Structure formats: C-alpha cells, structure tokens
Amino acid sequence: MTIMKTLKLTACAISLTATAVAAEDVEVLHWWTSGGEAAALNVLKDDLAGNDIGWQDMPVAGGGGGSAMTVLRARVTSGNAPTAVQMLGFDITDWAKEGALADLNALAGEQNWDDVIPAALQTFAKHDGKWVSAPVNVHSTNWVWANKALMDELGIEQPQTWEDMIAAMDKAKEAGKVALAHGGQAWQDATIFDAVAMATGGPEFYKAAFVDLDEEVLGSDTMKEAFDRMATLRGYVDDNFSGRDWNLATAMVINGDALFQLMGDWAKGEFLNADKVPGEDFACFRFPGTQEQVTFNSDQFAMFSQGEGVSDEQAYLAEAILSPTFQIAFNKVKGSVPARTDLDASELDACGQQGYEDFKAASASGNLYGSMAHGHANPAAIKNAMYDVITAHFNGEYDSATAVEELVTAVQINK
Ligand code: GAL
Secondary structure, three states: OHHHHHHHHHHHHOOOOOOOOOOOEEEEEEOOOOHHHHHHHHHHHHHHHOOOOEEEEEEOOOHHHHHHHHHHHHHHHOOOOOOEEEEEHHHHHHHHHOOOEOOOHHHHHHOOHHHHOOHHHHHHHEEOOEEOEEEOOEEEOOEEEEEHHHHHHOOOOOOOOHHHHHHHHHHHHHOOOEEEOOOEOHHHHHHHHHHHHHHHHHHHHHHHHHHOOOHHHHOOHHHHHHHHHHHHHHOOOOOOOEOOOHHHHHHHHHOOOEEEEEOOOOHHHHHHHOOOOEOOOEEEEEOOOOOOOEEEEOEEEEEEOOOOOOOHHHHHHHHHHHOHHHHHHHHHHHOOEOOOOOOOHHHOOHHHHHHHHHHHHHHHHOOEEEOOOOOOOOOHHHHHHHHHHHHHHHOOOOOHHHHHHHHHHHHHHHO
16 A cells, blocks of 8 residues: 555654654544444554554544534634544534544545445545545445344234334233333434335435425425324333433344334444344344335545645545445444445354345445435534434324424524
C-alpha cells in the first residue's frame, strides 16, 4: 500500500504526546457500543493497529446514532472535529453541504469506488461529484429475528403474512412468553414503522410518504392502517419495554424469553456474539409483506477536514474500510452485508448471504428504499419530527387518526 509506506516514514519523524491525538492516530466517533457492534469495530481497530495507526476511541452510546450526532455538532462547533465519524445517509449530505468533509476523490479514483460501490450508497457517499465518505456496510431494517427453539416448541412456521405474524405472537403470549421483544426508544419504534409501513402500503406508498413527503399519502387511510398495526404490535410487548436498549431486547430472544424482535440486521451481531447459529438457534426472515423489498441503511465513515485536504491517516482508514478482505471480515461480525457488490459472499452465514442477495436483487428490480428510521429517506429534521409522532402514538398519546394528522403537520413544519 503506497499510503502505508508514507505513513510509516512520517510516523518515525513525529513525536507523540500522551494526551493529544497524535498525528498518526485517527479519532473515530461512533455509536457501536453493544457486544456485537464492539466485536465488529475491533476488526477495524486491529486492521489499523496492524499498520501502526493508533485509534482514539470516541464512543457515544445510543442506538441509531441520535446522541452521537448531537455530540458531533458540539465538537465541530467548538472547532474540534474528530478525524472520522460514523454517519448515516442524509447526515452525510448535510455535513458535506456545510463544507466540513474532506475530499476522498484521489483515493476513490485510484481504487475504482465508482464501479464497485452501488449507486444507492453513492447517493450519500458523494456530494457535488466528490467522495466524502467511505461506506463500510449495508444494513436493512425489515427483518424479523426469532428464537428457533421457541418456534419449534410452539409449532410456529415462518410467518408469510401479517395474520400469520399475529397468530404466531398469540401462541407465544398464551405460552407465557414475551411475543415481541422491543425497546421503547423513538428510533426503535421508527425502525418497526419502516417495515410496518412498507408492508401495509407497499413500496410506492413508502416512497411517496417518506422520500417524496407527499402530504396526501402521509395523511391517507393507508397510513392510518399502518398506525393501527403499530397499535396492534404494542399489545405484544412486555410491561418493561419502555427505554430498553435494542441489544437487551435481542438478548430476550437469544435467551428464549421472547419469540420475535423486529430490528435491523445489527441484531444478528448480538446472536453471533452469543455464539448462536443462524438456522439452528435463531431464524431471520423478512417482515411479512416485505419479502421483495429492502429498506436499507449504510454506515459510512465521513472524514472531517483537518486543515489541508485529507490526511494520510484518513486516507488509510478509508482505504482499509473498502478493502475486499476487510469488507467480508467486518460484515461477517457486524450482521450487515458488504458495501461493494463485487465480492464473493460464500463466507457469510445464511442470513448474510440472503441479505447480500436481497440487496442486489432489490437494487436491480427497483425495490431498494432508504430506511426512514435510519436517515436514508429524508433529512434529520424531518426524520426526528416523524420519530416524535410515531413514538407518541406507540405510547398511546395519540390514536391512529390523530397520528396521521400529526405526521402531516410534522412534515409541513420541517420541510
Ligand atoms: C444503526 C446503525 C447500525 C447499528 C444500529 C444500532 O443506525 O446503522 O450499524 O449500530 O444503529 O446501534
């Protein structure tokens, strides 16, 4: 690696201080703090350590990254931007518009990113013709995670329809189990809503509502039906769901206390971290009614300009992230699938192989949609306003008719 040679030479010439971020370190702001997430992050840390680049960790706990984005804003405002930041969709575009991100075009050109990274990811990774972030993975949110032993014990087949899903959860409830493991946090409620809205109204509805922000569709009877389904799901969570972290909800499925969790495939990272095997200990399948669709989000590392252009360390980090071996090694642990479409996926497990194929098929057939809950359908201001409505409804503050009206208003105010 050409960049590495330069780095090793400069590393000898630079003296370190214990407190400040040393010149050859990268400071990485991220929200990967659960067991599975941390295990995946270690793959990246080890890669950098193997190349003599230090890692200054800046974790900000909180699934979905809302808190991390607040901390980031404060850091940049005080003139102290981290080197690299885990970021999603429209947040990348927003920071690029502010001119805060380094230009990665030289590296991207050398490494042919235009040809190997799918267009859906380039939409966010490039701004005004410039590469501004390095995509590390592709996640998708319309998954169900199930305890296999419990399914077998209760005679539950993989649900194909909404009605099947309800029948399965009824069985779990009757058996004294938690039917739906869930954490009552706004981003988790919204994650469920991604799949429920897609299943209720189909892909055109989803796009019109969340991407095009069509007020008629946002205020439609179909949207009301989606909220009604959310209210139905609310009847299957346990009494202690409020505020629970997503990985603790996953643990309930892992331990056999709960039947299902509706969550993005980062949940798989928790199963793997607990030595569980897909197809044996747990099942993964698309939320019924969204078998053809993929609501995706892609974690990317945006490099903040640190003065002049992109630093050697930033370039190395970006190069490492896109390397084929790293893409496979990392995504095997994280639960996501590679951000490049040119890789041999045979090393991924069954859920990962399905995820990779689903992503490519949905991309080819026009069934790939950005996740509203994870910042890939609309900008943060609108997303957060939608979160508020979805959460208020889930907690019984609004009925479905009111929720629909509030959703329209939220979009009108923040558009
Ligand atoms: C998502 C992110 C995933 C996962 C999840 C829960 O927004 O894309 O990588 O970490 O949050 O923290």
